[in-house]
Amino acid sequence: MYNYSDISLGKLEEDLKNTIEECKDFVSNIKSSENIDLSNFNELESAIYDLSGRIAFMGDVHPDEKIRDFGNEADSKIQNLELEIFKDQDLYEKFKEIETKNLDVESKTFYRDLEIDFKDAGHGLSDEKKDRLTEIEKKLIDLSISFSENIAKDKTEVMFLEEELKGLSQNELKNLKKNNDSFVITMAYPDINAVMENCSVRNTREIVWKAFNNRAVKENSPILEKAVQLRNEKALLFGFKTWAEYRLQNRMAKSPKNVASMYESLIPKLQKAAEVEKIELAIDNIEISDITPWDIRYFISKERSKVSSIENSELKKFFYIHDVKTEMFKVCEEVFDLHIKPESNETAWHEDVELWSLWEKNGQQLAYFYLDLYPREGKFTHAAVFDISSGGSSRQELPICSMVANFPNPNTGDGLMTFDEVETLFHEFGHVLHNGIGKSKYTRFVGANCEWDFVEAPSQIMEHWVWKVECMKRISTHIESGESLSEEICEKLNKSKNIGVSLLTLRQVSFGLADQHLHGENFKDSLLEIEHAAQKVTTITYPKDINHLAAFGHLLGGYDAAYYGYLWAEIIGDDLFSRFENEGVLSNSVGVDYKNKILKPGGTVPAENMVKDFLGRKWNDEAFLSQKNLSK
Numbered sequence: 001m002y003n004y005s006d007i008s009l010g011k012l013e014e015d016l017k018n019t020i021e022e023c024k025d026f027v028s029n030i031k032s033s034e035n036i037d038l039s040n041f042n043e044l045e046s047a048i049y050d051l052s053g054r055i056a057f058m059g060d061v062h063p064d065e066k067i068r069d070f071g072n073e074a075d076s077k078i079q080n081l082e083l084e085i086f087k088d089q090d091l092y093e094k095f096k097e098i099e100t101k102n103l104d105v106e107s108k109t110f111y112r113d114l115e116i117d118f119k120d121a122g123h124g125l126s127d128e129k130k131d132r133l134t135e136i137e138k139k140l141i142d143l144s145i146s147f148s149e150n151i152a153k154d155k156t157e158v159m160f161l162e163e164e165l166k167g168l169s170q171n172e173l174k175n176l177k178k179n180n181d182s183f184v185i186t187m188a189y190p191d192i193n194a195v196m197e198n199c200s201v202r203n204t205r206e207i208v209w210k211a212f213n214n215r216a217v218k219e220n221s222p223i224l225e226k227a228v229q230l231r232n233e234k235a236l237l238f239g240f241k242t243w244a245e246y247r248l249q250n251r252m253a254k255s256p257k258n259v260a261s262m263y264e265s266l267i268p269k270l271q272k273a274a275e276v277e278k279i280e281l282a283i284d285n286i287e288i289s290d291i292t293p294w295d296i297r298y299f300i301s302k303e304r305s306k307v308s309s310i311e312n313s314e315l316k317k318f319f320y321i322h323d324v325k326t327e328m329f330k331v332c333e334e335v336f337d338l339h340i341k342p343e344s345n346e347t348a349w350h351e352d353v354e355l356w357s358l359w360e361k362n363g364q365q366l367a368y369f370y371l372d373l374y375p376r377e378g379k380f381t382h383a384a385v386f387d388i389s390s391g392g393s394s395r396q397e398l399p400i401c402s403m404v405a406n407f408p409n410p411n412t413g414d415g416l417m418t419f420d421e422v423e424t425l426f427h428e429f430g431h432v433l434h435n436g437i438g439k440s441k442y443t444r445f446v447g448a449n450c451e452w453d454f455v456e457a458p459s460q461i462m463e464h465w466v467w468k469v470e471c472m473k474r475i476s477t478h479i480e481s482g483e484s485l486s487e488e489i490c491e492k493l494n495k496s497k498n499i500g501v502s503l504l505t506l507r508q509v510s511f512g513l514a515d516q517h518l519h520g521e522n523f524k525d526s527l528l529e530i531e532h533a534a535q536k537v538t539t540i541t542y543p544k545d546i547n548h549l550a551a552f553g554h555l556l557g558g559y560d561a562a563y564y565g566y567l568w569a570e571i572i573g574d575d576l577f578s579r580f581e582n583e584g585v586l587s588n589s590v591g592v593d594y595k596n597k598i599l600k601p602g603g604t605v606p607a608e609n610m611v612k613d614f615l616g617r618k619w620n621d622e623a624f625l626s627q628k629n630l631s632k
């Protein structure tokens with residue numbers, strides 16, 4: 001197991017240099033050897049994948065800024081190395097010598113994918129176009145690294161007096177940094193959530209919302225504009241009209257047209273329901289026509305406390321992070337026939353980071369995973385799961401991934417989670433399971449390395465458990481009394497589940513529309529124009545001068561033209577969950593079937609086929625619509 005606890009700049013520099021050399025040797029060996037097969041290419045990919053997990057990953061999590069900077073620089077070098085490899089003409093010629101007649105299905109898919117990568121690298125283009133392609137790709141790598149760095153480095157803070165934070169609980173106030181008499185709201189999620197959900201002072205919510213949505217705007221707006229231009233130019237080189245068309249050709253959705261029709265069919269249903277929601281939710285004498293984006297979550301949170309007859313701050317007392325996590329593990333162990341064991345965290349990059357191992361129940365070990373759960377300065381600011389190693393090599397036998405999140409820290413604060421945070425924890429743990437369970441002999445298909453518009457389905461599905469009384473009671477334990485949520489409150493909470501769901505989904509739709517717009521035919525429109533056009537769908541009035549696209553990490557974080565995938569995968573995830581709904585929410589037989597048919601194949605089988613195999617039919621949006629009460 002790689003030891004992150006004693007890394008130094010010197011060690012990382014040496015590792016990077018040596019491994020890059022090693023990879024170059026791999027390439028020369030392949031080129032000079034008589035008998036090559038796909039395993040040679042896999043070995044090369046696995047070496048690069050693990051290198052990224054050892055070094056580039058540190059750019060997002062290491063406590064030392066110098067190491068983070070080095071990790072980010074290394075990220076760019078590693079991506080450039082991959083580019084160079086696929087551009088190598090002699091390597092491509094050698095690749096074409098591989099005999100494909102007797103390959104098994106998985107290997108045929110790997111062969112086809114490699115062929116796509118070689119073609120994407122420019123083989124088949126004129127020399128002039130090939131050179132331009134290289135320039136574009138190198139620039140795009142640098143731009144994407146700077147973009148996420150700028151978001152992480154943004155140190156925006158806003159200060160308020162206690163009376164300006166009315167509505168926050170004593171605990172929430174205690175979790176905030178203080179500066180003399182003022183409370184400091186940083187851009188970390190626990191601070192933002194506390195204000196956006198609970199602060200009854202509208203002006204405070206407005207200031208915080210604007211600060212949060214305008215992060216890195218100066219630095220990142222030109223970066224985003226440049227990236228969008230370069231992507232379009234690259235798509236044209238390959239004969240596609242837009243980046244979205246180029247990008248979606250090998251996804252489940254296949255084309256932007258199919259994405260557009262998903263939105264077209266949902267938007268009218270959502271907008272109709274949103275009009276009713278606004279009337280039901282508006283409080284504090286705020287006019288329906290005057291509802292702003294900084295009112296929505298506050299309204300929803302207030303209405304939820306009313307319907308569930310429990311205040312946010314009281315509800316949080318049932319969700320102490322370690323208790324929730326322990327019970328979540330138990331539920332997963334039972335449903336999926338797994339075993340999860342604590343391991344010493346001596347190899348971790350920070351003392352707060354935990355290490356766990358994942359096993360088949362009464363069987364072999366499958367993987368390791370880290371949990372890096374609490375905010376730190378300079379750390380990745382969202383919640384996500386990072387692949388660290390695909391396993392299967394002499395250096396690292398089993399796959400490793402890490403959840404990286406920003407939940408309330410029990411070591412410095414109370415460690416009490418909001419219900420949304422509990423949902424996020426389950427969501428991210430879905431990615432961890434997918435990462436740990438997905439098997440393939442090829443690194444490229446291990447774990448969650450599947451079609452990108454499917455990758456969120458195994459995490460979206462996990463969110464359902466949080467709401468099911470059977471599970472909700474189990475994961476809740478009052479911090480003082482030790483009691484679970486009563487059946488009555490569980491049911492009331494469920495009644496509160498869909499409060500504001502159409503307004504929230506429309507916000508997500510607006511992100512997806514902006515992303516498609518940025519990567520479609522009208523990519524030259526100004527960022528503000530694109531932002532405003534997309535915001536129209538929400539039926540809420542947005543301020544004219546805030547450009548949240550600059551802080552929208554997904555746009556340069558691999559989700560370009562692909563943000564729709566969240567909704568796409570949610571629709572599929574809901575459909576997958578319908579089997580649990582019908583056959584037993586915590587049914588072990590459905591759980592094991594799900595593990596075998598959806599998680600285990602990793603990326604070896606097209607998602608469309610996996611889903612069909614599990615459901616016994618093609619997926620549809622009925623479960624999604626009925627979940628959100630939009631069926632009529």
Ligand SMILES: [Zn+2]
Pocket residue numbers: 427428431456459
């Ligand atoms: Zn996710």
